[in-house]
Amino acid sequence: MEITNDAIDKLAHLARLEFNGADKESIKQDLTQITAFCEKLNEIDTTGVEPLIYMSTETNILRDDIIVEEITHAEALKNAPKKDSDYFRVPKFLDK
């Protein structure tokens, strides 16, 4: 599969990343290689094979509806790059 500049732009946008110049060429080559590697799988006939989603055979790992408060308000905010005493703060992402 050919990775076009448009595809790079779209993926970069979805991942909120930016690629320009040499970086863009480099990621393009990487992605081309990765997709080529995955395309190898297309050589196998998988008709009638159930998709494998899980590596374990476990099912129904559920929890009862019980409240456990694991961390405090202060701990919750502790690692935030920007915060005030109540809130996480992020660059404004919607101007209304």
Add this chain to the structure above:
Amino acid sequence: MEESIYDKYEPVIGLEVHSQLLTNSKAFCSDPIEYGALPNTQVGVISLGHPGTLPFHNKAAVDLSIKMGLACNCHIREVNHYARKNYFYADLPKGYQITQDKTPICFDGFIDITTKDGVTKRIGIERIHMEEDSGKSMHDQDVFDSLIDYNRAGTPLMEIVTHPDFRTGEEAYAYISLIRQMVRYLDISDGNMEEGSLRCDANISVRIKGVEKFGTKVEVKNMNSMRNVQRAIDFEIKRQIDLIEAGETIISDTRTFDAQKNLTISMRSKEAANDYRYFPEPDLPPLMVGRDWVARIKEQMPELPAQLAARLIEEYNITAYDAQVITELKETAYYFLEICKHTNNYKSAANWLMGAVKNYMNQQAVELKDFPLKAAQLAEIIKLIDDGKLSNSAASQVLFPAFCNKPESNAAALAQELNLIQESDEGSIKPMVEAVLAAWPDKIMEYKAGKKNLMGLFVGEVMKRSQGKADPKLTNKLLMELLDN
């Protein structure tokens, strides 16, 4: 003719309703859920999306979703997978929402709505799936930053998706009312649209009548009341028809409803359309819902409003209108049933509930749970009336308000105290009747000559003498006996 332009078109509307689920803890972790708590106090490492954490699904969220599915006549899926819906937004800490993509837990159901002119219509339910809510962002508190509160992040949701079966805003209104009533009856959600525990999005298109192909679909969000759902849809239908009639094309976009201005506004930014890149959520093993699980939920299902209304008509012999009013809220319906445990006068129970009790609640601006009288106490009043000890007017105008202020009392004692008990023994009424007749010999002649409506005068005179306490039925009977002899 201006009007006929709109008549040429057929609107096609499908609804997506998100409902928060009334669990104690979140969908995939054990944080508490409480509306209005201080910001970022109901969070944990899982809901904040810290690396290395693993989600565990709350069993109660599954139970409630199955309950709604059964109420909507859905099939319940045996093998369920979870999926990740990927997008970047600051109120979604993990960068993806856990949802169900290809395997909604409930599918292929229906519910019957009734519009206000009494027409019933079947609405197909395509699917109900489980997912989690996002946090909340505030953009207007600060000049440079948006503020994020993650308390809501991870709150369990179910999303109910209909087939595009609606043709008018009014049908959508009837549907959302019914959904709200159902989630409240089933204790699935508090159904509060203003607080956002119930949210509705609409997919709207129009096509020329008779054309099979759907028109271009527009999504409308942010309709935070039932009335606004109807208004937004009606506006959007008209907007689309006007555009087409003006020779323009409908752009498939997402619009928000501005309730103040009563119009929809495009939310579309210059960004590329969303691409959610769904893929299976590997952190959650599959969920198997066996028949025994479904059977257990079925057993716990209370009566739904429609079933209950039918039963009230059938077993309690009240009118369809009364049944509908009484079952509108679960609390009222259950209160009615409770009164009926203490009295056989069901009609009177219904009248009291829809009359005096409702007035009291309106005047005091309280809900039934804060109404001071127990159902049994209301039945006491009904019994006093039925036994002829209390007149209807004394009961509703004097005893009822006094009882509401003194609910620790009982109806009979209070009526006695207020001097409301009617004379209902012959021995005390008969002398008064005789005295009245003795005072009006000429009226007796007229009565006997055929002026039967003079009976009212005699009864009134007896009432006067008894200070309103003579049992009117008994008074009537005694008067008749004496007059007709």
